[in-house]
Amino acid sequence: MGRVKNIEEQDAIEEQDALQVKDEITKKWNNLDEDSKLEYRREARENCENYANLKHNIPCKPRKVSLDTRCTLGRVLSMLFYFEHVNVEIDVEHVSKRLRPRICFWGKEEVKQRMLKLQSIGGFDSPKLVITQMEDGYETASIPLEKQCINQSHAMPCRDEHKPNMDSDEATRTFEQSLTSIRDYMLVLHNSVNVIAKNMETFKKDIVLEWKNVIANNMETFKNDIFLELKNVIANNMETFKNEIVLELKNVFANNTETFKNDICLELKNVAKREHTRHTIDLDLYDIVEDLKNETMVLPKKESTSLVQDKMDQDDTIHVKKESKKESTSPVQDKRRQDDTSKPICLELKNVAKMEHSGHTIDLNLNDIVEELKNETKVLPKKESISLVQDKMDQDDTVHVKKESKKKSTSPVQDKMHQDDTVPIKREFKTVSPSPIQDTMENDRNVHMVGLSKSIQKPGSKTVLSRNVDVDMLQLTFPHNNRITASCVTHSAKSKVTKSLKRSPIVTSQVVPNLKKRKKIKDTSQESGLVDEESINEFAPFTELEKIICNYIFNKDLDGSEVLASMKYEYGDRAAFFSLLPSQWISSQIINLTICMMTLEEKKYGELYAWHLPTHFSQKMIEEDGNPTLEWFKRTYRDDDKYMSRLMCCEQIYIPMNDNNSHWYLCVIDFSSRKKCIHILDSLPSTTRQDIRIKNVQTVVLYDCGMYVIKHMHTKIIKQNLTLMVIYLLEVYFTVFA
Amino acid sequence: MSKRSRPSEMPSISLKVKSQDGQDLYFKIRSDTKFIKLFTSYCDKRQLEYRTIQFFHDGQRILGSHTPARLNLEDNDEIEAMTHALGGGCSGI
DSSP states (O other), X not given: OHHHHHHHHHHHHHHXXXXXXXXXXXXXXXXXXXXXXXXHHHHHHHHHHHHHHHHHHSSOOOSSOOOOOSSHHHHHHHHHTOOOOOOSSSOGGGSOSSOSSOSOOBOHHHHHHHHHHHHHHTOSSOOEEEEEEOSSSEEEEEEOGGGHHHHHHHHSOOOSTTOTTHHHHHHHHHHHHHHHHHHHHHHHHHHHHHHHHHHHHHHHHHHHHHHHHHHHHHHHHHHHHHHHHHHHHHHHHHHHHHHHHHHHHHHHHHHHHHHHHHHHHHHHHHHHHHOOSHHHHHHHHHHHHHHHHHHHTTSOHHHHHTHHHHHHHHHHHHHHHHHHOTTOSHHHHHHHHHHHHOHHHHHHHHHHHHHOOSHHHXXXXXXXXXXXXXXXXXXXXXXXXXXXXXXXXXXXXXXXHHHHHTTTSSSHHHHHHHHHHHHHHHHHHHHHTTOHHXXXXXXXXXXXXXXXXXXXXXXXXXHHHHHHHHXXXXXXXXXXXXXXXXXXXXXXXXXXXXXXXXXXXXXXXXXXXXXXXXXXXXXXXXSOHHHHHHHOOTTSOOOHHHHHHHHHHTOTTSOTTOEEEEOSSOEEEHHHHHTTSTTOOEEHHHHHHHHHHHHHHHHTTSSOSEEEOOHHHHHHHHHTTTOOOHHHHIIIIIGGGSSOOOGGGOOEEEEEEEETTTEEEEEEEEOSSSSOEEEEEOSSOOTTTHHHHHXXXXXHHIIIIIIIHHHXXXXXXXXXXXXXXXXXXXXXXXXXXX | OOSSSOGGGOOEEXXXXXXXXXXXXXXXXXXXXXXXXXXXHHHHHHTOOGGGEEEEETTEEEOTTOOTTXXXXXXXXXXXXXXXXXXXXXXXX
């Protein structure tokens, strides 16, 4: 519509230009002298003669391509629209190179769409598209093969001085033709590329699925292999590992005893040196005593056996000392420990204690004592260290004995607590000092020394178990999910394929699969619908999904007024879909839905080349006897390109007709074939009602293609052609209905 | 006319329902009222079965769940009532 407006505007502008030019020329003419007028007249006459000669030589020289559409209508119009642009009075430049009126005025897009359509349909009668470049678009005409030579000669630009650039025109024309052919190839390539892309996707999916399955299957065996190998390795290395650990521990132990002793001695020395006041001595002495205790653990049994007596003696001596030396409690304890260690030390201590009356002298004596202790502890054999536990027990006993005996001391309880606590702490300290690994190993050894292999195998088995559990979890979760997704994917893919491929044998009415098929094609694959339709097997059983859909659509328990299908202008409720059930009469809603679908399909080509009119069109036409106003028609069917578009693009009009609310038949008005005709496609021709049906068709079609079409064309075509058009149409219809 | 405005502000429009036999009936309906009300009252008045009638406005079918605001109907617009046509086998002839 907008284009029509543009054309009209351009026409008006050109007319104004022409008038201006004319005015100017007349002014000039009036101003001229008579001589010059004579000269101009002579020139004009010569021009006229030249033109007449040229015209005579070239009888037919249309500037536009001869329009030979497939209908004779076009031919008639092209004859009629033959236009000459030669005007003597006006300069040639001012004459519009554009032709008016134009029958088909297509842009590049439209040409492309046309080519697409022709390709998809396969061509009506293998026309060749001749394209010539116009001012702002292309003018095309499909020319039958047998007429191509003539038409090409027609299409050649006239050999005239007005057109010196004839060769370039021709070149551009051929170039355009080659371009269109290249476009065709490109389209074909594009389609093939799409197909390849589709196949690639499916291929990828297949590969992924296969890989997933393979991985899922091999996962378990792979894991088992790994576990077995790990088990073997651990079992082999276990013994050597154990031996190494034991050796290391032994060495560490042996080394550490000496170093520890040395450390204690050093500490004692330092402490002794530091301590000058008695109060500090007390505390430090406690520590020293504890250290000594630990060392005394190493003491041999023989000495421990004679402990009690010693203690008794010691107690006696302690009491004596206490009585004599109430200065400090710590030396007493010292002495007690020393009793545990060795008699001579005890004696010495006794002596020392006796000797010590002043705190200052204690330091020196303590140093001596410490040195002696050192020597003694160094002498202690290793063998005794191995029998630690017994010693400890003895030591504990002795400690208890000491406790009993030492209740007189200032803080005996704390002392014991310290002792008890410090023993394990020091042990730990020993073990910690070399290296953390050995520490842990030692701990393990200590804990599981007897059943080492068992203890190590246990965590191994635990890990195996845990890994097995993991494996089970994996099997339960990960591959299972994979399988689920895979099955989903395959199912959906299958369902997609089968949805479009399979049909039910149950439904006897052929309309159901047809309609569904079309719908699904429209939904799933917008392009290449024809190929899909061919490959569909109509009698394959329904898939699950289709069964569900059918159950939903044809379930009589559900609401009959629920809208199931919604197109732009039409709706289909469940009650209408019930009419698709076997031995049911088809509702007009279904037919209208199909028509909407076909219209949408047609709209892909930009223009509607085939019009599909809804059922209420014929209904209205018949019932109102062809009386509806033109406005009403335009508003109802033409606006928005609802069902109709520009008539000149129209090739076929499909009008479903209803007879007495009991029978459907189709009326096809065909412009595309050589013979213009109206087909009445009736599946049940009846002898009694045939006349009525044909009469109905006449009323519908004659109104449609008579008044409405002419009126419609009137908006586009200039008035002078109207009468001829009417005559032509009448001819057509009389030939059809005569 | 917009849907967002309050119901009290919705203007009421008068619509002409045109049947196939040329008899017209006029209805006044608020823009946000569903057409089902109009259709049922029309069928009551004309003694028709609602299920057998379909309504069109400018070639577009109107459902009972639509409203005049949704279809941008204006005052004095026309609605055509038409029967659902059926067609089937030879038993009809």
